[in-house]
Amino acid sequence: MNGIFSALVGAFDAANRPDPEAIRRVVRHNIEKMGIDGLYVCGSTGENFLLPPEYKKTILKEAAAAANGEVTMIAHIGCNVLEEVDELCGTAADAGYDAVSAVTPYYYKFSAEEIRAYYLRIADRSPLPLIIYNIPLLTSVALSREDFRILFDHKNIAGVKFTAQDFYLLERIRGLYPDKLIYSGFDETLLSAAVLGTNGAIGSTYNIIGNWAKALFKAVETGTLPMARALQGNINSVVDMLLAAGIYPTLKAVLALQGAPCGECRPPMGKTTDAHQMAAAQIDAFIRMANR
Numbered sequence: 442m443n444g445i446f447s448a449l450v451g452a453f454d455a456a457n458r459p460d461p462e463a464i465r466r467v468v469r470h471n472i473e474k475m476g477i478d479g480l481y482v483c484g485s486t487g488e489n490f491l492l493p494p495e496y497k498k499t500i501l502k503e504a505a506a507a508a509n510g511e512v513t514m515i516a517h518i519g520c521n522v523l524e525e526v527d528e529l530c531g532t533a534a535d536a537g538y539d540a541v542s543a544v545t546p547y548y549y550k551f552s553a554e555e556i557r558a559y560y561l562r563i564a565d566r567s568p569l570p571l572i573i574y575n576i577p578l579l580t581s582v583a584l585s586r587e588d589f590r591i592l593f594d595h596k597n598i599a600g601v602k603f604t605a606q607d608f609y610l611l612e613r614i615r616g617l618y619p620d621k622l623i624y625s626g627f628d629e630t631l632l633s634a635a636v637l638g639t640n641g642a643i644g645s646t647y648n649i650i651g652n653w654a655k656a657l658f659k660a661v662e663t664g665t666l667p668m669a670r671a672l673q674g675n676i677n678s679v680v681d682m683l684l685a686a687g688i689y690p691t692l693k694a695v696l697a698l699q700g701a702p703c704g705e706c707r708p709p710m711g712k713t714t715d716a717h718q719m720a721a722a723q724i725d726a727f728i729r730m731a732n733r
Contacts, residue, residue, distance in 0.1 A: 442479070442513050442515075442539060442540065442599070442622055442640070442641075443478070443622075443640045443641050444477070444478025444479055444513070444640075444641045444655075444658075445477050445478050445479075445641055445642055445644075445647055445651055445654045445655045445658060446477060446478060446479040446480060446481045446513070446515065446624065446641060446642065446643040446644075446647070447471045447475065447477045447479075447480055447481065447643075447644070447645075447647040447648050447651055448481045448484045448485065448486035448487070448643050448644055448645050448647070448648075449467060449468065449471070449480050449481065449482050449483075449484070449486065449487050449504060449648070450467055450486055450487060450645075450648050450689075450692060450693060450696065450703055451486070451487045451488035451492075451500075451689075451703070451704075451706070451707065452464045452466070452467050452500075452703035452704060453703070453704040453705065453706075453707060454704060455704070457705075457707045457708065458496065459496050459499045459500050459503065460703070460704055461499075461503045463702065463703040463704055464500060464503040464504055464507060464703075465503065465506075465507040466700075466701045466702065466703065467648065467696060467701045467703050468480065468504055468507035468508055469507060469701075470648070470696065470699065470700065470701035471512075471647075471648060471651060472508065472511055472512055474652075474699070474700075475647060475648070475649075475650075475651030475652055476651065476652055476655060477512060477647060477651040477655070478512060478513060478641065478655070479512045479513035479514065479515060479539075479641075480504060480508060480512060480513075480514055480515070481515045481517060481542065481602075481643045482500060482501055482504045482505075482514065482515070482516050482517065482538075483497050483500055483501060483516060483517045483518070483529075484517040484542070484643075485576075485579070485645075486645040486648075486689070486692075487500065487517070488689070488706060488707050488710070489517060489519075491707045491708075491709075491710070492707070494525050494528060494529070497529055497532075498528070498529065498532045501516050501529070501532050501533055501536055501538070502532065502536050505536040505537050505538060506536075510537065513539050513540075514537070514538045514539050514540075515538065515539065515540045515541065515542050515572060515643075516529065516530075516532075516533035516536075516538045516540075516541050516542070516569075517541070517542045517543065517544070517574075518530050518533060518541050518542070518543055518563075519542065519543030519544035519545075519574060520543075521546050521547065521548065521549075523559075523562070526543065526563060527566060529541075530563070530566065530567050530568075530569070533569060534567075534568045534569055538569060539569070539570075540569050540570045540571065540572055540599060541563070541567055541569045541570075541571055541572070542571070542572040542573070542574055542602060543559075543560070543563055543571065543572075543573065543574060544574040544576060544580060545559070545573075545574065545575070545576075545580050545582040545584070546559050546582075547579075547580040547581070547582065551582070553585070553587075553588060556582060556584075556588070557588060557591055557592060560573055560592055560595075560598065561592070561595060564592075564595045564597040564598050565595075565597070567597060570597055570598070570599035571597055571598050571599060572598075572599055572600050572601060572602055572622065572624070573592060573598060573600075573601045573602070574601070574602045574604070574626075575601055575602065575603050575604060575605055576602075576604040576605070576626065577605055578604070578605070583605065583607070584601075586610060586613060586614065589601070589614050589617075589618070590617075593614075593618050593621055598621075599621065599622050600621045600622025600623055600624065600640070601614075601621070601622070601623055601624070602624045602626050602643050603623055603624065603625055603626055603634070603639070604625075604626025604627055605626075605627075606627065606630060608630075608633060608634070608637065611623070611625075611634060611637055611639075612637050615637055615638045615639070622640045622641075623638075623639045623640055624639060624640060624641050624642055624643045625639045625641075625642045625643075626642070626643055626644065627644075628642070628644035628645065628646045628647070628654070628676055628680055629673075629676065629677050629680045631644070631654060631657055631658070631673060631676065632657060632661065632669050632670065632672075632673040635657065635658055635661040635669070636661055641658065642654060642658070645688065645692060646676065646679055646680060646683065646692070648692060648696060649679070649692065649695045649696060649699060649724070649728065650675075650676060650679055650728060652732075653672050653675060653676055653731075654672075654676065656668075656672055657669050657672040657673060657676070660672065675727075675731050678727060679724055679727065679728070682720055682723060682724050682727070683720075683724070685720070686716060686717055686719075686720030686721075687711075687716075687717060687720075689706050689710060690705070690706050690710070690711070690712070690713040690714070690717045691717045691720050691721050691724070693705070693706065693713065694713055694717050694718050694720075694721030695721045695724050695725055695728075697721075698721055698722065698725040699725065
């Protein structure tokens with residue numbers, strides 16, 4: 442399960458429902474044009490936290506069908522409602538996913554013991570390996586070294602999506618748990634994570650520049666650091682433009698220009714504006730120039 446995974450964008454119709462054809466387009470775009478190694482489905486980039494459970498199930502099924510077993514599939518099933526977690530885990534297993542993942546419980550100030558119990562419960566019940574998800578910027582929960590010690594002792598917890606900039610902690614857990622999977626989650630620090638021996642990365646921008654992320658990872662593996670630094674610079678230029686314009690609507694507008702339209706973002710996110718379209722055109726032009 443090593444490699445570069447696209448955090449799959451949400452693909453919706455005019456009524457804000459999952460659009461099977463658009464899901465297929467973005468999945469095939471990632472596989473055939475970006476050359477990614479896997480898909481992380483129903484995560485933040487897929488607008489998970491704006492979706493009712495039945496929509497999540499539809500997306501998980503449609504994405505798996507479109508991928509057709511060609512890449513590794515990870516289903517994000519994280520939710521504060523444990524019954525929903527169980528249902529989504531079953532859907533992922535039935536659809537042929539390789540693993541599940543779950544963000545830490547959020548909003549309420551859960552204790553470390555409660556968060557560990559949440560993950561251990563999933564791991565005990567899941568027929569698929571579990572990838573835990575450390576993203577303190579959005580959850581206000583930062584998993585500690587002690588959390589990793591306890592959680593990684595469970596045989597069905599396969600690894601972590603590490604979306605944090607604590608590279609000291611990342612280096613420590615890499616050394617302590619060489620058999621666990623560690624995926625970096627910040628596209629803008631892919632190089633910094635890769636040199637510490639991560640197994641790969643999961644990112645939003647890989648929907649449109651996954652080929653660059655794969656090339657960067659390969660350059661680190663072969664010791665070609667000048668190339669890796671140049672690729673990180675290009676990735677960060679795209680990240681800068683996305684952040685300035687608004688990530689999700691601009692990302693979708695770029696995908697439309699690349700031949701994989703996937704609709705608007707779901708409310709309460711706003712509609713795609715002229716400013717998003719203008720930024721998307723600039724990003725698309727930058728990507729085309731850099732790919733020459």
